[in-house]
Structures are given as C-alpha cells and as structure tokens.
Amino acid sequence: MRTLKWFLAVSGMCVALAGCGGGGSSGASSSTATTSTAVSTAFADPTATPVSSNSSNTVPIVVSSVSNVLNFPMVSIRICAPNTNAGLNCSTIDNVLLDTGSFGLRLFASAIPTGTYNQLTQETVSAQPLAECASFGSGNTWGLVRRADLSMSNEVAKNLPIQVISDPALSASIPTGVSGCMTGSNMATVADLGANGILGIGTQPYDCGADCANGAVTGAYYVCAGSTCTPTQVPLTSQVPNPVTQFTTDNNGVIVEMYQVADTGAAKANGTLVFGIDTQSNNALRGTSATVLSTTAAGNMDASFEGRSYSKTAFFDSGSSGLYFQSASLAKGVKGFYTPAAPTGLSAIFTATNGATATVQFNVSNGVTLVNSGNFAFNNLGVALYNGIDIGMPFFYGRHMYYGISGASSSVGLGPYVAYVSS
Known part of the structure; x- marks a missing residue:
C-alpha cells in the first residue's frame, strides 16, 4: 500500500x-x-472541466463537509451478494474515499447493512479465514477478506475480494510486533478514517501482487486460528485487487476529473470518475x-x-x-x-x-x-x-x-x- x-x-x-x-x-x-x-x-x-457523470461508465465525485475532512473526494458504490451479477442483497455505500494511491476496495463492516454483510462469503487459504492488514503509515486497516459483487454505474466486478475492516467475525486483534502490521495505529472505525471505506483505483492490479503470491509477507495477509494470526502466502485470485481490473469492459484505467475551485477555497467541489481509457467517446486519451x-x-x-x-x-x-x-x-x-x-x-x-x-x-x-x-x-x-x-x-x-x-x-x-x- x-x-x-x-x-x-x-x-x-x-x-x-x-x-x-x-x-x-x-x-x-x-x-x-x-x-x-x-x-x-x-x-x-x-x-x-469534467465530462457528465450520468454516462454508463461514470460516477460523481464530491468533496464536501460530509466527513469533516478537507479535500476528501468521495464516491458511492453498490455491493451485492457475490456471483449474482450485482442483482441480489445489494446495498449502496456512500462516502467512500476515492484513492488513486492505493489498490482495492475496503469497507468498514459498520457501514455495510446486515442483509448484505451476511451474504459476503469469507475468503479462505488452506481452509482458514483470510485476514489482511493494509498499512497507510499513520494507521492500518484490519479485517477479513470477503467476496462481493461491486456495481458502479453500469460497471460490475463479480465475485470481487474486498477487505471488510473491523469485521465482527474476526476475533483476532490486529497483529503487532515482529510479525505484525507495518506501522501506525489501528483505524478501526469510520470516524478514524473520515469515510465509510477506501476505493483504491491506482496503477497497480493487486494490493500486494507477486510478493504475496510467492511467499508470506509480514504486514500483509494472515490466517488466524483463534487469537493467533500468522503471515501467509496468497494466490493472486484470493488477493484484494484493483476493482477496475475486474470490470468486463472499461478496465484498463480510470480518469479523475474535477471542476476548478476558487484560490481561497470552496465549501464543496464536484467532479467525475470515468472508467476506461480510450474505450469510449468520453474517456479519450488519444x-x-x-x-x-x-x-x-x-x-x-x-x-x-x-x-x-x-x-x-x-x-x-x-x-x-x-x-x-x-x-x-x-x-x-x-x-x-x-x-x-x-x-x-x-x-x-x-x-x-x-x-x-x-x-x-x-x-x-x-x-x-x-x-x-x-x-x-x-x-x-x-x-x-x-x-x-x-x-x-x-x-x-x-x-x-x-x-x-x-x-x-x-x-x-x-x-x-x-x-x-x-x-
């Protein structure tokens, strides 16, 4: 991360x-x-200026006082039961931080309605639940990896591994010490972050990638038996991916487009998140x-x-x-x-x-x-x-x-x- x-x-x-x-x-x-x-x-x-946020491959971006955090670009996402083509047990999660510097979808369990949360299947490695610590310097997110369908506008990522932060099904505390998370305190609540989660859509396809696929990496993925957690090797198919890579189309990148604001600042700013590059008329780089x-x-x-x-x-x-x-x-x-x-x-x-x-x-x-x-x-x-x-x-x-x-x-x-x- x-x-x-x-x-x-x-x-x-x-x-x-x-x-x-x-x-x-x-x-x-x-x-x-x-x-x-x-x-x-x-x-x-x-x-x-941004393109319209009403197209099939776009969603609105808003910076405002909703989280009491300055310059925090927020989007809304929709998650559903996995393998339902984003059609069953769905919930819209507002106020998710749009982050081009990280990779993968991370949501606080408290922000996911019970009906949807109960349908998100746990990911396992060697028949043990898979947990993850994602480190952001001043704090870490700790929780289980689960599967969900993600929908944003008309884009759907099916059976997507995501991190559920502070997942109540995970009894083990965040790992510390030599085999623990990299640095910082545990961001365990929505208030700690100022958002209901993080949508990481930067340039990397997976949050850990080959390093974790080839061996156990301290401070990344863990399998937990009771209160004891051990770093574990994780195949790419079980890692938390950049969700854009899992879309059927418009999956080669994103464009973040924001209206300009006054040099003295603004109470609110708007923009558009566009999926795909050179795949439709509204996302040309050429x-x-x-x-x-x-x-x-x-x-x-x-x-x-x-x-x-x-x-x-x-x-x-x-x-x-x-x-x-x-x-x-x-x-x-x-x-x-x-x-x-x-x-x-x-x-x-x-x-x-x-x-x-x-x-x-x-x-x-x-x-x-x-x-x-x-x-x-x-x-x-x-x-x-x-x-x-x-x-x-x-x-x-x-x-x-x-x-x-x-x-x-x-x-x-x-x-x-x-x-x-x-x-």
Missing part, C-alpha cells in the same frame, strides 16, 4: 494523518509564519496532448525540486489532502503548513520510468489561512514532507488525471502510467 494523507477539520483546527512513504504533519492553528520568503507569481489555474508519465507499478517516479533529487518517491495521489514536499524557500507555520505572503507558483521536474520528463507546476497559498476559512476544497494547500513529493488533491482541480493500470493497453501503450490534461 502507499499513501493516505489527510486533514480533519475540527473547530478551526486541522489534524493531518500521514501515510506510507513517511513524513507528513499534524495540526495547525491560526499561528503566524516563522520565517519569510520571496514570492513568485502564481501560475494560472488549470481549466479542464489526441488530447496530455502530459504522459510512465511509472512503477505503484505509480511512483523520480523527481527533482529545489536542488534535491527523489528516487521513486514522487507521485500523484487523490488520497492526499495537500501538496506534500520539502521547500527551503517557502515560509512555514506551525506543524508544517506553508504560509507564503502571497500565492506562489512552484515547479518540480518529474522523470518517468522511460526517461521522459515533465515540469509539474502547482501553487501554494497560506495554509493556515486556508484551513481556518471553513472551506473544504483547496487547490493550493501545501505541507512540508521530507522524503518525497506527494502531489495530492489540490493538483486535481481543473484537470483530467489519467491512471493507466499496469499491463493494460491504451493509445499511449501499456500501463502503468499517469497522464494529465490541464485545459
């Missing part, structure tokens, strides 16, 4: 939870900046003059910024509430929020795995002012991060962000890749 970094707004304060990849930051109040910096002119905001960057399977690239180089630790991630990077030139407030005196334009050079480069431009405004504004959608919220460049949700506003899944083909060749259009 990779990154989730987000900000929980509480009474004008904010608390940040950092994900895999390290770094991150915590709360900020209305304190003033501690240093000064020269100001450069901000770049013009991107202006690409002919768009997009910036295309090939990545590692997990969506990572090299980058350079302010004279520092980053090896395979630069990425674009809708599950991160801010723009996370290290800057010696920007003023900072407490807890790492950048606080320039005026909106400031910055550029990083991203290098794709095929050697292609792109200048990634973004703006940063006073983060303390932004998070205390009462708004929930921001296109210029920057936070200090010291071991990578995480281009999070602020970059997505006004752009079409394409995620080509590893091994899947489109007009630009095989994935994995990330591409974007800004107008």
Whole structure:
C-alpha cells in the first residue's frame, strides 16, 4: 500500500494523518509564519472541466463537509451478494474515499447493512479465514477478506475480494510486533478514517501482487486460528485487487476529473470518475496532448525540486489532502503548513520510468489561512514532507488525471502510467 494523507477539520483546527512513504504533519492553528520568503507569481489555474457523470461508465465525485475532512473526494458504490451479477442483497455505500494511491476496495463492516454483510462469503487459504492488514503509515486497516459483487454505474466486478475492516467475525486483534502490521495505529472505525471505506483505483492490479503470491509477507495477509494470526502466502485470485481490473469492459484505467475551485477555497467541489481509457467517446486519451508519465507499478517516479533529487518517491495521489514536499524557500507555520505572503507558483521536474520528463507546476497559498476559512476544497494547500513529493488533491482541480493500470493497453501503450490534461 502507499499513501493516505489527510486533514480533519475540527473547530478551526486541522489534524493531518500521514501515510506510507513517511513524513507528513499534524495540526495547525491560526499561528503566524516563522520565517519569510520571496514570492513568485502564481501560475494560472488549470481549466479542464469534467465530462457528465450520468454516462454508463461514470460516477460523481464530491468533496464536501460530509466527513469533516478537507479535500476528501468521495464516491458511492453498490455491493451485492457475490456471483449474482450485482442483482441480489445489494446495498449502496456512500462516502467512500476515492484513492488513486492505493489498490482495492475496503469497507468498514459498520457501514455495510446486515442483509448484505451476511451474504459476503469469507475468503479462505488452506481452509482458514483470510485476514489482511493494509498499512497507510499513520494507521492500518484490519479485517477479513470477503467476496462481493461491486456495481458502479453500469460497471460490475463479480465475485470481487474486498477487505471488510473491523469485521465482527474476526476475533483476532490486529497483529503487532515482529510479525505484525507495518506501522501506525489501528483505524478501526469510520470516524478514524473520515469515510465509510477506501476505493483504491491506482496503477497497480493487486494490493500486494507477486510478493504475496510467492511467499508470506509480514504486514500483509494472515490466517488466524483463534487469537493467533500468522503471515501467509496468497494466490493472486484470493488477493484484494484493483476493482477496475475486474470490470468486463472499461478496465484498463480510470480518469479523475474535477471542476476548478476558487484560490481561497470552496465549501464543496464536484467532479467525475470515468472508467476506461480510450474505450469510449468520453474517456479519450488519444489526441488530447496530455502530459504522459510512465511509472512503477505503484505509480511512483523520480523527481527533482529545489536542488534535491527523489528516487521513486514522487507521485500523484487523490488520497492526499495537500501538496506534500520539502521547500527551503517557502515560509512555514506551525506543524508544517506553508504560509507564503502571497500565492506562489512552484515547479518540480518529474522523470518517468522511460526517461521522459515533465515540469509539474502547482501553487501554494497560506495554509493556515486556508484551513481556518471553513472551506473544504483547496487547490493550493501545501505541507512540508521530507522524503518525497506527494502531489495530492489540490493538483486535481481543473484537470483530467489519467491512471493507466499496469499491463493494460491504451493509445499511449501499456500501463502503468499517469497522464494529465490541464485545459
């Protein structure tokens, strides 16, 4: 798993939870900046607008105050009894975090109505129930792997392995110690996350893949006998997959498209999640003059910024509430929020795995002012991060962000890749 970094707004304060990849930051109040910096002119905001969310391969995206988390893109999903073509014992689950930095569907058991939950069959390995710990740096999700049919618009993934977080049928506590989960505390409730679950739709087909298929990996999959859990080898067919790969069509990637918001923020933002790339008239990459960057399977690239180089630790991630990077030139407030005196334009050079480069431009405004504004959608919220460049949700506003899944083909060749259009 990779990154989730987000900000929980509480009474004008904010608390940040950092994900895999390290770094991150915590709360900020209305304190003033501690240093000064020269100001450069901000770049013009991107202006690409989403396609309709009423098509057969699209669903709406909403950023709002519904979870009390800043810059949290949410979608609704429908899960049903497995192997019913999404036709029996179905329930709609709202407020599921759309995360392009992770892979697989994870739902809290408490968010699944009993009639549907009781129909979700348990996955087993060697005749023992299969459990999983998915690690996001500041916290882990722990629960059983179950089978469900997933429906989003007209797209259906049948008999899909998903993680049910805090599954009441799992009596064993989250593993700790040498053979335990990687790091962080247990995110056991909806309130811990700020969403009813996570829809991981990044560039990787499985959440663990060949590593877990070839041997037991500590901090991933477990079989549990009573209260004792042991890491276990898991075939790909039993692992939690990127659900898009299980669709019959439109299964080679996704596009995240968001309307632009004001530079001072907005109470709400809307967009469209589009399934497939170059498979229908509304998801073309061919002919768009997009910036295309090939990545590692997990969506990572090299980058350079302010004279520092980053090896395979630069990425674009809708599950991160801010723009996370290290800057010696920007003023900072407490807890790492950048606080320039005026909106400031910055550029990083991203290098794709095929050697292609792109200048990634973004703006940063006073983060303390932004998070205390009462708004929930921001296109210029920057936070200090010291071991990578995480281009999070602020970059997505006004752009079409394409995620080509590893091994899947489109007009630009095989994935994995990330591409974007800004107008």
